[in-house]
Amino acid sequence: MKIKLLIFLSFFINLQAADKPNILLILSDDQAWTDYGFMGHEHIKTPHLDKLASESVLFKRAYVPTALCRPSLMTLATGHYSNVNGVTGNDPKGDSKNPNNPDLKGSLISKIDQFDTLAELLTDAGYLTHQSGKWWEGSYQRGGFTHGMTKGYPNKGGRHGDVGLKIGRTGNKPVTDFMDMAIKEEKPFFLWYAPFMPHTPHTPPKDILKKYQEYNLPEPIAKYYAMCEWFDQACGDLIQSIEDRGIRDNTLIVYVCDNGWIQNPEKNAYAPRSKRSPFEGGTRTPIFFSWPAKYKAQDRKELCTSLDIFPTIVAAAGAKMPKGLPGLDLNPYMTTQEVIPRDHIFGETFAHDIADISDPEASLLYRWVIKDNWKLLLSYDGKPGKQKSGGKSKASDSKPQLFDLSKDPAEKVNLAKDHSEKLAELAKMINDWYPVKKRKVIREFK
Incomplete structure (x- = not known):
């Protein structure tokens, strides 16, 4: 009833x-x-x-x-x-x-x-x-x-x-x-x-x-x-x-x-x-x-x-x-x-614990952009804070990482060395999204 x-x-x-x-x-x-x-x-x-x-x-x-x-x-x-x-x-x-x-x-x-x-x-x-x-x-x-x-x-x-x-x-x-x-x-x-x-x-x-x-x-x-x-x-x-x-x-x-x-x-x-x-x-x-x-x-x-x-x-x-x-x-x-008039999105990764509640950059570890099927991850030197499985990047992850998600959805092959122009294009997009003022971004390949 x-x-x-x-x-x-x-x-x-x-x-x-x-x-x-x-x-x-x-x-x-x-x-x-x-x-x-x-x-x-x-x-x-x-x-x-x-x-x-x-x-x-x-x-x-x-x-x-x-x-x-x-x-x-x-x-x-x-x-x-x-x-x-x-x-x-x-x-x-x-x-x-x-x-x-x-x-x-x-x-x-x-x-x-x-x-x-x-x-x-x-x-x-x-x-x-x-x-x-x-x-x-x-x-x-x-x-x-x-x-x-x-x-x-x-x-x-x-x-x-x-x-x-x-x-x-x-x-x-x-x-x-x-x-x-x-x-x-x-x-x-x-x-x-x-x-x-x-x-x-x-x-x-x-x-x-x-x-x-x-x-x-x-x-x-x-x-x-x-x-x-x-x-x-x-x-x-x-x-x-x-x-x-x-x-x-x-x-x-x-x-x-x-x-x-x-x-x-x-x-x-x-x-x-x-x-x-x-x-x-x-x-x-x-x-x-x-x-x-x-x-x-x-x-x-x-x-x-x-x-x-x-x-x-x-x-x-x-x-x-x-x-x-x-x-x-x-x-x-x-x-x-x-069709939605957008071909890219942005994201960011911070430490589990907030190193400084008045400074978001203090805990910054990654920023990323996906444009079409390309994905770029840039690593930053923010404080990692509390560590748990799957948290802070390993040393091998400290360089820029560029993936073609259409061919490599598991993100196993870093193409940054082979596609310097695409790396530069996407890195500029991240910087234009808004520039990082204090943190160091790790970009060099050796």
Whole structure:
């Protein structure tokens, strides 16, 4: 009876606010761009995301600008690169403007106050907004959400999501309750849905794990694969909840992963060239947009960056668009199927720990550009900070690295010596994007 009433109410909401879709932003946490059924994985089963991708405008050549969870999520919340929003790593270690700063964590969180966040803009446009899952920037209220789960720092356990991290792993009830409230109040809603999945701890249900153990895979890999399927189930349950309420047609669903992950077969950790790296295994992710009332399903060949998500959602919601955003509003191209007038995207890699919260360059390790099928990585001498598997570049990675992704998607053959003109062209693009002032870039070949 309750669901029928909600469907009845949603009919009138859709008539009154057809220009304001409900919005669901799905954020995977630590998953390789290859690790989905629709991306062709041999073993991993993701039927719910496969179906959603088939109904979406799908970008398979898509990237996040930095391959670490907190800065990646901050780019989504603000629409700006990490070097602009100031959150370049997960944890702060120093502050040159205030060397005796007693609250580095609080000072780092305060950087979000300088921006109109996605949640704030949608709230101002009449949306009810809800945060669940991964969230680093204090409480959900600090991010501009009207509702949410995370209490955040300085509350106990408030580092990266606290109680919000239960979403998905223990069901979706807080989110579906919020949807019911929004429908009852006849308001469009925005959901930040960022389950702590397939992120460690890799503790999948036994029935899912058993399926992957039958492939005779190393146990750490079997557990990770099972986590990917468990995450898919959580997403499927939420999408079904939207369909059950009769609001799917006017709901914009956006999907992206915060950063890549290549499972270490020997232990519960990631392998090199994945998370925290500028390589494809760290930065690449499928991105797709599903809005049945507006977008025709299509597989796009152009480059896409997660920085496009902010302006695309803001425009779809009819909210106020901030000036100076580096991403593109993709709505005109997804509704007309016109070619996106862009042939390159940029990214940057910083240390896990922020050497100086007042100087983003202090932790800079890489900058990169992809133009057409060429990718250039430039290495910088920033402080590496906290070291984990897959983090700081090895000595062999200290020189410029140029790859032809059309022939070498695994980035095994460095072509920089053989294509000096292309190296110079792409290096100039990186410098023109914005010049590095303090860090030394390592360019010489010997």
